Every structure is written in structure tokens, then in C-alpha cells.
Amino acid sequence: ETGVTQSPTHLIKTRGQQVTLRCSSQSGHNTVSWYQQALGQGPQFIFQYYREEENGRGNFPPRFSGLQFPNYSSELNVNALELDDSALYLCASSLGGRQGYTFGSGTRLTVV
Amino acid sequence: GENVEQHPSTLSVQEGDSAVIKCTYSDSASNYFPWYKQELGKRPQLIIDIRSNVGEKKDQRIAVTLNKTAKHFSLHITETQPEDSAVYFCAASMGNSGGSNYKLTFGKGTLLTVNP
Numbered sequence: 001e002t003g004v005t006q007s008p009t010h011l012i013k014t015r016g017q018q019v020t021l022r023c024s025s026q027s028g029h030n031t032v033s034w035y036q037q038a039l040g041q042g043p044q045f046i047f048q049y050y051r052e053e054e055n056g057r058g059n060f061p062p063r064f065s066g067l068q069f070p071n072y073s074s075e076l077n078v079n080a081l082e083l084d085d086s087a088l089y090l091c092a093s094s095l096g097g098r099q100g101y102t103f104g105s106g107t108r109l110t111v112v
Numbered sequence: 113g114e115n116v117e118q119h120p121s122t123l124s125v126q127e128g129d130s131a132v133i134k135c136t137y138s139d140s141a142s143n144y145f146p147w148y149k150q151e152l153g154k155r156p157q158l159i160i161d162i163r164s165n166v167g168e169k170k171d172q173r174i175a176v177t178l179n180k181t182a183k184h185f186s187l188h189i190t191e192t193q194p195e196d197s198a199v200y201f202c203a204a205s206m207g208n209s210g211g212s213n214y215k216l217t218f219g220k221g222t223l224l225t226v227n228p
Contacts, residue, residue, distance in 0.1 A: 040221075042118075042221050101146075
């Protein structure tokens with residue numbers, strides 16, 4: 001059984017640029033959620049995908065968008081990067097039902 | 113929406129002592145309460161969770177209690193060890209619907225330091 005893997009692990013971007021982060025869900029998991037974790041804070045929910053459809057969104061602007069693919073892997077895209085977007089981006093997958101979430105190690109994004 | 117408050121923000125104990133971290137939630141519809149441990153630079157790892165149909169759950173040195181009426185839940189760690197040092201997050205969720213889980217709302221975290 002493989003866990004949740006994210007790529008890249010670290011990334012530095014310039015303000016105004018666009019970024020794509022990737023996540024491979026744990027084997028058999030059909031739900032993927034993305035969270036933003038600022039330094040010293042708890043993770044904040046961005047959005048969730050279930051069977052390739054977005055089925056929940058947190059308080060993030062439309063420049064945060066995502067996709068889920070038929071193999072349940074997922075992408076998080078952020079356009080027009082701002083300095084405040086600097087954070088650890090965590091992907092979590094689950095099977096639904098009574099199963100909990102498994103988190104990946106995250107992508108550390110720095111916007112300069 | 114759901115709001116989760118977590119206290120204390122930092123906690124320092126001596127090895128062998130107990131540690132207690134408390135959380136309150138606002139949405140009475142929440143019914144799933146996991147606790148995550150996050151070591152520096154690593155992923156959050158689920159250490160224990162509780163659903164609203166039980167009041168207490170224990171796993172070796174770790175226990176969680178839930179008071180639905182008061183809308184608070186607590187993490188108890190007994191016989192603490194230096195390797196328990198980490199940031200602990202509580203979270204709340206409305207559980208699941210059909211084949212999908214609802215989002216997690218996290219507290220701000222507690223930095224636990226266990227001194228040898």
C-alpha cells in the first residue's frame with residue numbers, strides 16, 4: 001500500500017506567476033482534499049475532489065483551482081501568486097465512509 | 113461554518129508527566145474529531161480519532177474524550193516521552209456523506225515539549 005505523495009517538495013516562485021502542485025492519493029482512495037498551512041497555523045481547507053468533481057470549497061479566491069484525474073491523483077493550481085500564498089500545501093486522501101484522511105508531506109511554496 | 117478553538121498554544125511537561133490539550137467546536141453537526149501529530153517539517157499524522165457516538169477512546173498512552181453537550185473534546189497523553197514532542201492539532205468534521213468525507217476544520221495547534 002503506497003501513501004500520499006506530493007511533488008515538488010519545495011518551490012520558489014515570483015509574485016504574479018502561476019504554479020501547479022501535484023498529489024498522488026493513497027491506493028484505493030477516491031477523495032482528495034487540499035489544505036494550506038501557514039507558518040505556525042493549522043491547515044486551512046482549500047477544496048476537495050470526489051470522483052473528479054469538486055464537492056467542497058473553503059474560503060479561497062477563484063485563482064486557486066484544481067483537478068482530479070480518473071486515477072484519483074490531483075493538481076492544485078494557483079494563478080497570480082501573492083506573497084501571502086507562501087505556505088505549506090498539504091494534500092490528503094481518503095476512501096470516504098468511516099475512513100479518515102491520510103496526509104502527504106506537503107509542498108513548501110515560497111513566493112518572492 | 114465550523115470554528116475550532118484549541119488550548120493551550122504551548123505546553124511544556126517533564127518526562128513521565130501527563131499532558132492534556134483541549135478543543136472546543138461550534139457546529140453541533142460535527143461528529144468526527146481526529147487528532148494529528150506534526151513533527152517539524154513532516155506531514156500531519158493521525159494519532160487517534162473519535163466519533164460522536166462514543167464519549168471516550170483509548171489507545172495505549174493516548175486517550176480522547178468528547179462532551180457533545182458542551183461541544184468540547186480533549187487529548188490526554190500519559191507517561192510522556194521526549195519523542196512525544198511535536199505540534200498537535202485537533203480537528204472537527206461532519207463525517208461523511210455517501211462515498212465522500214467532509215472537510216476537516218483544524219485548531220491552531222499546541223506545541224508540546226517533553227523535557228527529559
